[in-house]
Amino acid sequence: MSIADRGDAVMMTNYPPRPLALVRGEGCWVWDDAGNRYLDLVAGIAVVTLGHGHPAPIAALAEQAAVLGHVSNLYWSEPAVALAERLCALSDLQRAFFCNSGAEANEAAIKLARRHGGTVGGPTKHGIVSLEGAFHGRTMGALAATWGEAKKAPFEPLPTGFRQIPRNDLAALRDAIGPDTAGVLIEPIQGEGGVNVIDDAFLAEARSLCDAHDALLIFDEVQTGIGRTGAWFAFQRSGVRPDAITLAKGLACGLPIGAVLARDLSSGFRPGDHGTTYGGSPAIAAGALATLKAVEDDDLIGNAQRMGERLASGLRAVPGVAAVRGAGLMLAVELSAGNAAAVMVGLRARGVLVNAVSDTALRLIPPLVIDADQVDLAIAAVHAVLQADG
Template sequence: MSIAERGAQAIMPTYPPRALALVRGEGCWVWDDADHRYLDLVAGLAVVSLGHAHPAPARALLDQAARLGHVSNLYWSEPAVALAERLCALSGLDHVFFCNSGAEANEAAIKLARRHGREIGGAAKHELVCLEGSFHGRTLGALQATWAQPKKLPFEPLPGGFRHVPPNDAAALRAAVGPQTAAVLVEPIQGEGGVYVLDVEYLRLARDLCDEHDALLIFDEVQTGMGRCGTWFAFEQTGVMPDAIALAKGLASGLPIGALVARRLATGFQPGDHATTFGGSAPIAAAALATVDAIEQEGLVANAATIGAYLRQALAALPGVREVRGAGLLIAVELVDGDASQAATDLLERAVLVNAVSATALRICPPLCLSEQQAEAAVAALSAVLRARV
């Protein structure tokens, strides 16, 4: 039996049918089980920023695991402390909670907001204001913060105390935030919702309203963070300083990690408030540190900005493209004829991997090391696919 046939039998069918079984990767390339090579513009869903099989995180993981693996959070371990210091220095925030995924980073954010809200405003100050079109993960709290109703309905009842408003609607935000608000939780660029960039004035208003009502402003940077958008964090491009950011995807080259990075809150978590067995596990933290080092040494944040700008401009000029959205190497290509899933299939036949982020838009979120030639090849492939349709 093939890997695909075995997978269909042994793995729960929570994903649509998968197009390929991948067996090896190098940089921006991956190979399937028939040894066909593909240009990977998916990067494990905006995760593998250094490219596939980068030696630095692999070596750091092995070295640390061979010296001291997991010890639990009953004890300190150097890699987690060093990674926390690094994330604080990069973000300008000042303390970190480590977990294992983006959803868990958001769960921690929701709990921190409620802990803080209750401390300063009592039990009534517990509400989370979130945005229509948002995606924050699949655990129950993060799912309730998420907008898409079909993802939620089968699992109701979900936790209460969440309110959604349309993005970039100042009046709706003003009406929603009040003394009952514990936090406003937004993605500065809505990723899964279709790569929609929030207006800077809107984020500024969110900051002002949070200050006025002693609420936390939390940015979910699970997808936008760690250099993907051409700065270490998307918030740097807005001039708005959040109280906390949730991170995950690009942090450790595909190893499971999430982080909530927050400013020091006198009313933040106390011992016993929150925990997870694997959070900050030494080998994974070591691989994350090696990832951050390599992003820095190889100039990948700047590369994401430069190649991203080229891609956005070249893709927008293609006939058959209605609009291009995003920042750095987080890009959506809205198609005139609107069949993104067919376009993704056609690109697969031309050995280019992308995913349809909505019915009408493709998402391009390659490794941050994408070269100019690879970017040109991607544009040529999409151009050929779109021309063949006309």
């Protein structure tokens, strides 16, 4: 029986059908169970920063696991502290909390905003403002901040006090943020929503409104963080400083981790307010530290910038591509014919993996180690599929 058939028999039915069973990876390449090779422009959804099978996080994980793999947060462990020090230095934020996924990082950030709101403004200061098109995760609080009735309706009632406003709409932002706002949660570039870039002017206005109303400005950098957009964090490209950011995906190259980084807040968490058994476990933290070191040593942020520009400008010249948007190696290709699902299937048949992020757009989020030959191969494949299509 195939992996797919076995999976269909025993796995829950929450995911749409999966087209491939992947069995091996190396750098930007993956292989399926029939031995076919693919150029991977999905990277486990913007996770596999260093490419598949990079030795650094694996070795660090194994070494630390052999010494001390897990302790819980009843005790200190050095790798988590070192990771917090490193992330605070990179982001110029002062405090870290570790968990296991992007949704959990956003849950923690929402709770941080409400703890802050309650402390400075009392129980009515609990509102969380996010954007139309936002994706913050599938847990109940993160889901309440996420956009899209289909994802939410079956699971109501969700936590209250959340509202979404149109992105890049300054008037809506001014209308939404007020004395009862505890936090504003924004992806600087929306990932799942279609690689929608939020204007710097909108982010700056969110900053000043949060200052005026003593609300926390939180950037969800779960997808944009760790070099993907050509900077360590997307907020560094915008020049707007948030009070907190959330991270996950690229932070440990596939090992499960999430993080919240925040400025020092006297109104923040108190002992007992929040926690998780696994967050910051020594072995995972060691893997994350090794990932950050490789990103820096191999100049992957510069590579994301350079290869992102090459990919974007090459794709813009392909007939049938209406537009390319995004930054660094977080790009969406808007197709003139609007047939994203069909083009995704066509690319897969030619050995290139992408994902359709809307009916009309493909998302390209490859490992940050992608090289010029691989970028050119991807452009040629899009060209060939669109030509065959048209």
